[in-house]
Amino acid sequence: MPDQDETLLLHLNDAIATSRDKDSLFKVVTTKLRLIFPFDLIGISVFDAELKNKRLFLRDYYGTEESDLALPAGNNYFTPIAGSPLEKLVANPQVRQIALSDYLADYPDYEPFVRMQQLLITQLTAVPLRTGGRLIGALFLAARHSPNLTPADERLLEKIGALVAVAVANTLAFEEVARREQERTLQLNINNALLSIKQREPLFRAVAEELSRVVPFEYFGIRVQRAGQEKEFQAFAELLRPAPGAPLEALSLDRDQAEILADKSTIYQQNTELLQTAAIYSGPEFKALAVRYPRLRYVYEHYHTRALLVVPIWQRPDGAAILTLSAARPDAFRPQDLATVVGLVPQIALALENLFAFEQIQELKAQVEQERTYLVNEINSSARFGADSGAFVGNSPALQQTQLRIRQVAPTDTTVLISGETGTGKELVARELHNASPRHARALIKLNCAALPAQLIESELFGHEKGAFTGAVERRIGKFELANGGSIFLDEIGELPLDLQAKLLRVLQEKEFERLGGTRVLRSDARVIAATNRVLADEVAAGRFRADLYYRLNVFPIQLAPLRERREDIEPLLRHFVQRLSKRLGKPSRQVHPADLAALRAYSWPGNIRELEHVLEQAIIVSQGPFLEFAGFAAAPATSGAADATVSGTAPLKTMREQERDHILTALHRTGGRVSGAHGAALLLDINPKTLEARMKKLGIRRTVGVEA
Template identity: 70%
Template sequence: MTSADETLLLHLNETIATTRDKETLFKTVTNKLRLIFPFDIIGISVFDAEVKNKRLFLRDYFNVDAEAAACMPAPPAYFTPIAGSPLEDILATPQVRHVELADYLAKYPEFESFQRMHALGMRYLTSVPLRLGGRLTGALTLTARRKPALTAADDALLEKIGSLVAVAVANTVAFEEVARREQERTLQLNISTALLSIKQREPLFRAVAEELDRVVPFEYFGIRVQRAGQHEPFEGFAEFRRPAAGLPLETLAPDRPQGGTATDALGLYNQLDTLLQVPGLYLGDAFRALAVRYPLMRYIYDEHGIRALLIVPLWQRADGAAVLSLASADPHAFGPDDLATVQALAPQVALALDNLFAFEQIEALKAQVEQERTYLIDEINTTATVDELIGSSAALREVQVRIAQVAPTATTVLVSGETGTGKELVARALHNASPRRARALIKLNCAALPAQLIESELFGHEKGAFTGAAERRIGKFELADGGTIFLDEIGELPLDLQAKLLRVLQEKEFERVGGSRVLTTDARVVAATNRVLADEVAAGRFRADLYYRLNVFPVTLPPLRTRPEDVEPLLRHSVLRLSQRLAKPLRQIRPADLAALQAYAWPGNVRELEHLVERALIVSQGPYLDFAGLPAAGAPAEAAAPAAPMQTLREQERAHILAALGRTGGRVSGAQGAALLLDINPKTLEARMKKLGIRRTVAAG
């Protein structure tokens, strides 16, 4: 060995010992090698422990046009079998060998890399085994246009250089593995940070995708989730990574591929059930085989140009399944190390999913509880003036019997009757006597909202579904899940919403406005109307199928005029309750007034009776309720309509206060004041006078 050779080996050894950067290290090695052995292409392959598989570790070009070099196929980033490749022949006698490229092409005509090298004018190849500790770990190949004039001494030098290169490769692989693991730890930390700080789906999945993209470049990132017990297709999250495509967050394969239905999509995913249960790499020809076998894979093969797929199951358990997938148009995009990296991260991504869904469920429950609280407060504040069905008439007893019969079931009930007869009370009684009484009774008056808002009230809406929809809203059917929903004035429901209500009644399914996810509800429906729905059906204003679906168990409330015996108990109940609410003394009813009220036709039914009692309590003095001068007092059934227009409660109260002030000469307080005459606190009277616009000077004058 010459001193120049020794100097070369010493320099290479020093470079290998002190250089950690892969590019710098091998650039130095190749530059030194070319000083002694002229070559145009250098390649280094590494073998697995069993010397069964190979991976191209390095390829570099010299004196090769950049455009021509770019035509060389990209080397796979993963191990491929040695059998069937030229390395199989080289390893038959693992020593320095010099061969003509044409000989290898004759023996391995399908080996594309050598075909391209031959097209670039390469004619000769020198192979050098790489050994570490006596074990074969790889091969160094030097390819040239001109035949190298090498001696036996040169071959011996190449053997020594091969041993040094083997050390360099081993060191670099070890450093890369350390760097990969450090990268994994950083990635795990970043994903954990995202897990703790992000509580919305899209930002969380973008964060996970961006972190993964740092170590495993891809074009599509997707997570598919199938919930147990749900008939809808997988929930899909995927991001198209190629900026030029300009596509937003979307599914890897749409839920409705090639114009199919959601059910079709679920069927396609069910076909992949076995495939999605195990980690896998499907690259190039392997992915093409999947495309032949599975329609869904054929779709993404044709429509999105996918040629490589990495699959890692996140969980397979009783409550469903979740799968993470990365895809690329590059058939060599992924390797075993990438699969190992994603598998190592799978538990954290699975935990992120679990936490996300748990947080969403908590938020949904919080929203539902808050909505129920709001509705219950509203219900308490707007509860009908009678909190139970009062009376002992035969007609009312029949209603109570029918309530008792149907309450334990989940049957839909249609309550009909005139305005003010207490249809909401029947709904409340049904709910309170049912197994659903622990859940909320949710009410909606179909005539109280514009038609365009009723659908949102019934079914809820997604954020951005329409102008003003700043956040997701839970509809009343969601709130009533497990409870009862009372749809008052159902005859006012627009025809287009009648069809959607029919679907809920029949299928227990609906979607929020602006949403596509099918939701289910177990709400017992009680509907009410003061119209004759059969007439509405005949007139074309109400769907016949909805009418028959609602009218499963009809309950008809009798008008108050048909049960005069119930007037007295209703009066006494109202007097007792309203006296407490208005902080008024409990006053009696004169027999003559009671007889007159029993003879009254009550066109407003129980609600009108309540209003009459409230007005009487406000204006009465002394031990008896004063109905004198009120339009309803003593009016016989045949004279139900008063001759003069009825005053409002505000007008009645103002006139009464003015009359009292007139008697006291405008004095409000004291022994001769109007407050004593009206039996209220002077401060309260002054506040009411101010509210009604009554001034003392006017009163005194």
């Protein structure tokens, strides 16, 4: 039937010339073919350029339900030609009739042929598809009965094969154009996301959603190893699609899962194949990886992952980054999917760099804001402190020795332990050390270890994450993190609880710590300056202070002399404070009566310089005549005789314990027995209320004024 054959060829040629849609095109092809060649199943496979791999391009069937056929639908992944019946056709590409039973003898495990035999299909006609002299695929017509093709039929099928080959080539070309257009759209959308989104999770959620329109996956992850992480990769972005069609969600793991998925073994070490080359691992390859690595074994078993697409983003001396996609279907990823993701690597690398920079800027901005707030509070709360405090006024040998020690150690990063009684100026020495050091451009951060409950000191020192404990409604930066690059002054270090002493020791030795409720290891290059009014060696002997921490703190001790050992500095201090306080209080500058000066010199000053300042401030406020009036001051006797007796030394000397006890009792009498609060003895003596209570207990002083224990 030559005319019918020519008509068929013309119809096919017209359909190929006018159709651009794959489904409509091959519907015409199959309909026209069945007019001449009865068949029950038609299929088209295409080959790669090297004739090494094949993929099913089209399949159609007649008279059989798809569920009964149970053959793979047209797909976009390649499988090897070697080991399949198509290797015979590739070796000798010509029209041939195939008895299914013959091929099953050579390929008994080839599942499509097994299913065909179950459906009573006995014969296949194979037609090679060539275009431009190159083999690009094969057309298969399957039937339950032998078609009994004549030589003329075979020649016609060759002509039909040539037309179908053109149609396949055109369709593949259109698909490639569409894929490239899709990739350009993907890159444009990702660029728009990079320009408009600055937060980590929203940015990579947008990137992953756009990528999922081109590449199907259930898991999207980026892991990064940066300098200082000791080869450990951190999850930078992890998103999971809980169900087909559902939006991607941030991966949420319980503690046990997180431990497994952290996988600190070798999966992401610098020498593994996963960091070397972009690749797809599926089927047996992925199973082999799952046997080797706990992380992959976990997702293999719990998420039924069967395919992994891995693309290194960068690998360099300061770290590495890797992108992974995974899916449950072994055939989920195609070579062109890998090429698509590889093409996105420059954009993703830029996004990572920008995010690192942005997050670092945000952290530095937060730190600067914290420092600014801290320093403003320091200025407001320490307005009377600084060069005008009087701690360095005078010329006594003890003061000169202190100044020498400061000059010696200030240029170094050595840890300093300042010891001395309350009111001797320990904080001012710490400030002087910091200001004279190379760290003076950064903040000196202060923490009084006795001013806070034990349960809050750790949060103050190391910070906490949001939700770390009841009341932690936001993340807080700790003092060590705030002092990075500067100095941290730990006042009353002897009051630090034993459990926190161990954590402080770690910071001193390794410069590492974690925020409360956090897992990220932070580093702080802060110089530690500690101060105490206790004898730490005695505290160590009593088991109240760790010996290792004491020796780590006591690298360079500075011992401050009490004011009673600097009596030659009392008069210069008087002049200094009278001038400054009179100006601040808006009072005229008055002289000190010689008798009062003698009494002030003779007094033991258990509160040291701070007590002297407070006594003078009170005198300036109440004085009316030409001299300062010290009425009510226990150290200033009412008569010069008493002063003379004190100065001459005829009166019996009291012990330091008695002097301190008398001084505290005087303060309690003035405050009506009140210890803390705005009108308490602690404020008058300028010491911490808890410290005062401890001293009272030690000296046998009860809260009821004047009644001994």
